[in-house]
Amino acid sequence: MVTIQDVARAAGVSAMTVSHVINDHPHVKTETRARVLQAITDLDYRVNVAARNLRTGRTGTIGLAVPEVDRPYYGQLAAEIITAAARHNLKVAIEQTGASREGELDALALSRNRLYDGLILSTVGLGPADTDLLKVDYPMVILGERIFDGPVDHVAMPNVEGARAATAHLIERGCRRVVLIDGGPPGDEVDVSSLRYDGYREALAEAGIPLDPRLLVHIDGLTMEQGAAAARRVSESGVEFDGAFCVTDTVAMGALRGFADAGVRVPQDVKVIGFDNIAEGAYIVPSLSSIDPDHALMASTAVRFLVGRLAEKGKKRQVAREFISRFTVVARESTGG
Amino acid sequence: MVTIQDVARAAGVSAMTVSHVINDHPHVKTETRARVLQAITDLDYRVNVAARNLRTGRTGTIGLAVPEVDRPYYGQLAAEIITAAARHNLKVAIEQTGASREGELDALALSRNRLYDGLILSTVGLGPADTDLLKVDYPMVILGERIFDGPVDHVAMPNVEGARAATAHLIERGCRRVVLIDGGPPGDEVDVSSLRYDGYREALAEAGIPLDPRLLVHIDGLTMEQGAAAARRVSESGVEFDGAFCVTDTVAMGALRGFADAGVRVPQDVKVIGFDNIAEGAYIVPSLSSIDPDHALMASTAVRFLVGRLAEKGKKRQVAREFISRFTVVARESTGG
DNA sequence: AAAGGGGTTTGTATCGATAAAAATCGGTCG
DNA sequence: CGACCGATTTTTATCGATACAAACCCCTTT
Numbered sequence: 001m002v003t004i005q006d007v008a009r010a011a012g013v014s015a016m017t018v019s020h021v022i023n024d025h026p027h028v029k030t031e032t033r034a035r036v037l038q039a040i041t042d043l044d045y046r047v048n049v050a051a052r053n054l055r056t057g058r059t060g061t062i063g064l065a066v067p068e069v070d071r072p073y074y075g076q077l078a079a080e081i082i083t084a085a086a087r088h089n090l091k092v093a094i095e096q097t098g099a100s101r102e103g104e105l106d107a108l109a110l111s112r113n114r115l116y117d118g119l120i121l122s123t124v125g126l127g128p129a130d131t132d133l134l135k136v137d138y139p140m141v142i143l144g145e146r147i148f149d150g151p152v153d154h155v156a157m158p159n160v161e162g163a164r165a166a167t168a169h170l171i172e173r174g175c176r177r178v179v180l181i182d183g184g185p186p187g188d189e190v191d192v193s194s195l196r197y198d199g200y201r202e203a204l205a206e207a208g209i210p211l212d213p214r215l216l217v218h219i220d221g222l223t224m225e226q227g228a229a230a231a232r233r234v235s236e237s238g239v240e241f242d243g244a245f246c247v248t249d250t251v252a253m254g255a256l257r258g259f260a261d262a263g264v265r266v267p268q269d270v271k272v273i274g275f276d277n278i279a280e281g282a283y284i285v286p287s288l289s290s291i292d293p294d295h296a297l298m299a300s301t302a303v304r305f306l307v308g309r310l311a312e313k314g315k316k317r318q319v320a321r322e323f324i325s326r327f328t329v330v331a332r333e334s335t336g337g
Numbered sequence: 338m339v340t341i342q343d344v345a346r347a348a349g350v351s352a353m354t355v356s357h358v359i360n361d362h363p364h365v366k367t368e369t370r371a372r373v374l375q376a377i378t379d380l381d382y383r384v385n386v387a388a389r390n391l392r393t394g395r396t397g398t399i400g401l402a403v404p405e406v407d408r409p410y411y412g413q414l415a416a417e418i419i420t421a422a423a424r425h426n427l428k429v430a431i432e433q434t435g436a437s438r439e440g441e442l443d444a445l446a447l448s449r450n451r452l453y454d455g456l457i458l459s460t461v462g463l464g465p466a467d468t469d470l471l472k473v474d475y476p477m478v479i480l481g482e483r484i485f486d487g488p489v490d491h492v493a494m495p496n497v498e499g500a501r502a503a504t505a506h507l508i509e510r511g512c513r514r515v516v517l518i519d520g521g522p523p524g525d526e527v528d529v530s531s532l533r534y535d536g537y538r539e540a541l542a543e544a545g546i547p548l549d550p551r552l553l554v555h556i557d558g559l560t561m562e563q564g565a566a567a568a569r570r571v572s573e574s575g576v577e578f579d580g581a582f583c584v585t586d587t588v589a590m591g592a593l594r595g596f597a598d599a600g601v602r603v604p605q606d607v608k609v610i611g612f613d614n615i616a617e618g619a620y621i622v623p624s625l626s627s628i629d630p631d632h633a634l635m636a637s638t639a640v641r642f643l644v645g646r647l648a649e650k651g652k653k654r655q656v657a658r659e660f661i662s663r664f665t666v667v668a669r670e671s672t673g674g
Numbered sequence: 675a676a677a678g679g680g681g682t683t684t685g686t687a688t689c690g691a692t693a694a695a696a697a698t699c700g701g702t703c704g
Numbered sequence: 705c706g707a708c709c710g711a712t713t714t715t716t717a718t719c720g721a722t723a724c725a726a727a728c729c730c731c732t733t734t
Contacts, residue, residue, distance in 0.1 A: 003690055014714050019692060027712055046450045050390035051690035054719050059387065061430065061452075068416055070616065075412035079405055082433050091452065093398065093430040096419050113383045115398075115428065224620045257620040279407065283561045283594040284621050340720055351684045356722060364682055388720035391689050 002043045011039035022047060061091040062306060063116035065107035067099035067124055071223075071250055072278040074122065077143075080299030081120060088307050090117070099221070101125035111138050118306045124191065139309030141302045145192055153309065153321045155302045157293040159192060162327045163199025164206075166245050166273045166291050171207045173271055173335050175243030178204070181217045181230045181255060182247040192222075196247050196275065214239045222247060227254025228261070235262035242270055249274035249281050249290055256284065256334070271335040286333035293327045301325075339380045348376035359384060398428040399643060400453035402444035404436035404461060408560075408587055409615040411459065414480075417636030418457060425644050427454070436558070438462035448475050455643045461529070476646030478639045482529055490646065490658045492639045496529060499628040499664045500536025501543075503582050503610045506626065508544045510608055510672050512580030515541070518554045518567045518592060519584040529559075533584050533612065551576045559584060564591025565598070572599035579607055586611035586618050586627055593621065593671070609671040623670035630664045638662075 004022075008015040013032060020028050021036040028036075039045070053059050064081055066074040082092045095110065097103030104125050111119045118139035126133070134140070134152045142154035170178050180200050183193035197216075204211050217234050219226035227246060234241065235258070244259075246252035252274030259266055266272050266286050274281065277292035301323045308321075331337065341359075345352040350369060357365050358373040365373075376382070390396050401418050403411040419429045432447065434440030441462050448456045455476035463470065471477070471489045479491035507515050517537050520530035534553075541548055554571050556563035564583060571578065572595070581596075583589035589611030596603055603609050603623050611618065614629035638660045645658075668674065 001690095004692095005690080015690090016692075016715085017713060020713085023692085027710095029712065032712080048391070048690050049450055049452050050387050050394075050396065051719090052692075053387035054385070054391050054690080054721090055692045057387075057719080069406060069419070070409075070413040070416035072407075072409065072412070072617075075409070075415075076407040078412075078431070079407035079433065082406070082431060086433075091430050091432075093428050094415070094419060095428075096416065096423075113386055115386050224616070228620060253617065253620055256622060257624070260622045279561070280409075280590065280617060283565060283590055285593060285597045287594070338720095341722095342720080352720090353684055353722075354682085357683085360722085364680095366682065369682080385720050388689090389722075391691090391720080392722045394689080 001048075002045045003048070004045070007036065007039045007043055007045045010043060011036045057114070058310075059115065059117050060089065061093050061116050062303075063095055063107065063111055063119045064092050064122075065095040065097050065104065065119060066122045067103075068096050069094055072280055073248065073250060073276045076278060077122065077295055077299060080296050081303060084300040084303040088303065090303075090307075097123075097125070099124050101130075105133065108133060108136060111140070112136070117310055120302050120306060139306050141305045141309075143298065143302045145195075151320050153305045155298050155305065155323045156325070157298070158324050158327050159195035160199040160202070162275060162291040162293060163196035163245070164203045165199075165327065165329050166275060167200045167203035168206070169289065169329050169331065169335060170243035170245060170271055170273055171203065171209070173243075173267075175271055176209060177212065177215060177241045178209075178243035178245055179215045179217060179234055179241045179270075180245050180247075181219060181227060181234075181251055183219060183222050193247055196245075200245060212239075215241060219251065222251050224250055224254035224257070227251035228258035229254075231255040231258025231264075232262050233258075235259060235264050244270055244272045246272065246274045249276040249278040249288060252288055252290070252334075253280065253284065256286070256288070266334050267336045273335055277330055281330075282332065289332045289335040290330050291327050292330050293325045298323075298325045338385075339382045340385070341382070344373065344376045344380055344382045347380060348373045394451075395647075396452065396454050397426065398430050398453050399640075400432055400444065400448055400456045401429050401459075402432040402434050402441065402456060403459045404440075405433055406431055409617055410585060410587060410613045413615060414459065414632055414636060417633050418640060421637040421640040425640065427640075427644075434460075434462070436461050438467075442470065445470060445473060445477075448477070449473070454647055457639050457643060476643055478642045478646075480635065480639045482532075488657050490642045492635050492642065492660045493662070494630040494635070495661050495664045496532035497536040497539070499612060499630060500533035500582070501540045502536075502664065502666050503612060503628050504537045504540030505543070506666050506668065506672060507580035507582060507608055507610055508540065508546070510580075510604075512608055513546060514549065514552060514578045515546075515580040515582055516552045516554060516571055516578045516607075517582050517584075518556060518564060518571075518588055520556060520559050530584055533582075537582055549576075552578060556588065559588050561587055561591035561594070564588035565595035566591075568592040568595025568601075569599050570595075572596060572601050581607055581609045583609065583611045586613040586615040586625060589625055589627070589671075590617065590621065593623070593625070603671050604673045608673060614667055618667075619669065626669045626672040627667050628664050629667050630662045635660075635662045 004015045004018050007018045018036050021033050069075050069078055085092050095107045097107055104123050120141050120143050122144045142152050145156055182197055217230045219230045246255050264270055273289040275291045277290040281288035281290050341352045341355050344355045355373050358370050406412050406415050422429045432444045434444055441460050457478050457480050459481045479489050482493055519534055554567045556567045583592050601607055610626040612628045614627040618625035618627050642658055
């Protein structure tokens with residue numbers, strides 16, 4: 001394997017000079033640089049990333065911890081992050097947490113192994129009680145939710161506002177009895193589901209529609225399977241309804257299936273809207289209305305935050321930065337076009 | 338930052354002994370091991386991966402190069418690979434090639450930088466002409482297609498056989514004029530599209546149905562968008578048809594949208610089948626019939642091949658291993674249930 | 675008591691690159 | 705002509721872990 005020493009020998013200079021050329025340091029004579037570059041080409045030299053890392057302490061890789069990459073939302077998010085990171089010459093290693101607290105803690109530990117220069121964590125399992133765990137000594141950005149007023153940078157969706165707009169959209173289209181399919185009984189936790197539940201309530205209140213607890217359907221896990229089961233359940237419950245706000249698009253896709261199974265027509269009998277605007281939503285039949293929180297913006301902002309932290313390595317305990325993305329309502333067939 | 342030396346000092350042993358404990362080497366007295374472990378816990382010591390890598394030459398990370406992780410098929414594949422790799426204590430860094438030859442070449446170069454111990458490459462852009470490029474000096478497995486009789490391990494789908502079964506399934510359900518939506522004019526290349534085209538032709542031949550070139554619809558990129566456009570195009574062309582075999586499920590999902598737009602009913606007017614059995618297929622309306630090539634098996638086999646190569650680091654130029662996955666036909670609503 | 679031997683532990687060199695500091699070079703200036 | 709200067713290049717030490725081989729320990733054997 002050819003090393004920097006070999007290149008130095010071939011070019012008739014010292015290893016340091018080669019290093020300077022590689023890293024674009026100033027004060028290298030043009031003629032010398034050319035000779036070194038030639039030697040690099042001739043020998044097909046590649047820097048040994050491990051050696052560089054050991055010396056500099058940087059790995060050039062950031063970690064991205066998501067529940068599962070095969071869920072459309074996270075897959076699309078990962079793609080955006082990888083693209084954004086590439087612009088900063090950073091590689092992305094993906095960690096799957098399985099949407100569990102445990103998996104997320106593992107991810108936190110990994111960066112401590114200095115495998116990654118920093119971590120982007122899309123958390124769903126950690127609660128406010130875990131704030132302490134997030135006081136890590138390496139750059140980190142929490143992505144997707146606004147869980148903590150904690151000490152960590154985070155990039156979040158406009159959960160409350162988006163959910164309010166989604167519900168308002170259904171009401172605008174004539175719905176008066178809107179089912180909410182969300183991720184669990186509203187507790188004291190500030191997770192996606194309860195934030196979006198807040199938005200749902202606000203929209204009903206604004207329209208002067210009383211909240212009917214029978215319209216709240218809770219599911220265990222934000223999957224298509226659970227969404228389908230929830231839709232079937234509410235359809236067979238005898239409760240009247242004419243709209244459904246699903247806490248994520250994935251759940252909404254499942255719900256569309258569930259309603260179809262139950263013989264409930266969308267959008268004639270029930271109008272459905274989701275949240276996330278995943279790519280598939282535009283193609284399925286009926287196409288799915290949704291709230292688009294501008295993932296690309298979120299991804300690039302998260303990476304930008306992280307890169308910023310990487311740069312200020314020395315200083316510590318800065319105030320946490322926060323970015324709440326914007327959103328747009330995307331009206332498609334599932335709410336009548 | 339606490340190093341192995343600090344641990345050694347705290348435990349009253351040498352650094353080497355700590356190293357032995359960390360790496361589960363034999364010949365460490367139980368009492369010593371306990372003392373070292375205690376010190377590790379007390380100091381919250383973490384190995385410095387970079388230093389280990391430099392010394393051992395292993396990074397503990399494998400690269401996975403796919404066109405784009407946000408396409409359902411690749412996302413699901415990535416998830417399986419990550420899971421399979423985790424069983425061998427390997428991390429997975431994802432590289433997006435954008436389905437281009439260039440991107441794939443970049444991915445090949447990366448492992449040469451020793452960022453990864455090995456590479457799993459899901460190639461779509463490289464052709465038989467590039468066989469030479471695949472003669473790399475690090476472990477690599479080509480995943481997804483059976484492009485080469487080349488010198489590289491590969492794990493492939495039963496493309497021809499699966500496509501034949503898919504087409505046969507449509508014929509069985511009464512179709513006589515089956516549209517093929519695939520990825521390009523059949524050339525001399527051995528890519529997915531042309532292999533699946535072969536299967537399509539074989540099935541027609543077996544059933545004694547002449548091949549009608551007007552039923553061949555070529556698209557530029559295996560995306561939902563292209564699938565939708567293709568379905569609209571063929572619907573408006575005036576050509577009669579009663580079945581459609583789409584080269585991938587993603588294309589099929591697009592096609593379902595395209596047929597809906599054109600007022601063509603699935604499965605009444607046209608029966609549709611895809612290939613890949615992505616998770617969404619079971620939930621969309623109508624649910625999508627497909628060929629399931631057992632991705633989990635493919636993923637774990639690819640990782641197993643790679644791990645095998647990692648182990649035999651010394652020996653080189655072994656014969657290439659090949660694994661063709663099995664498949665099953667999954668009949669759903671889009672072909673009449 | 676000396677030799678032998680397996681289990682345990684340790685010293686030393688090294689992986690390849692780079693930070694920091696020192697040396698060298700070619701001129702310029704007083 | 706010698707001091708001095710900035711640009712350029714080199715020397716030296718080091719990042720933290722592990723391969724390798726030697727050393728050590730304690731017990732058994734002869």
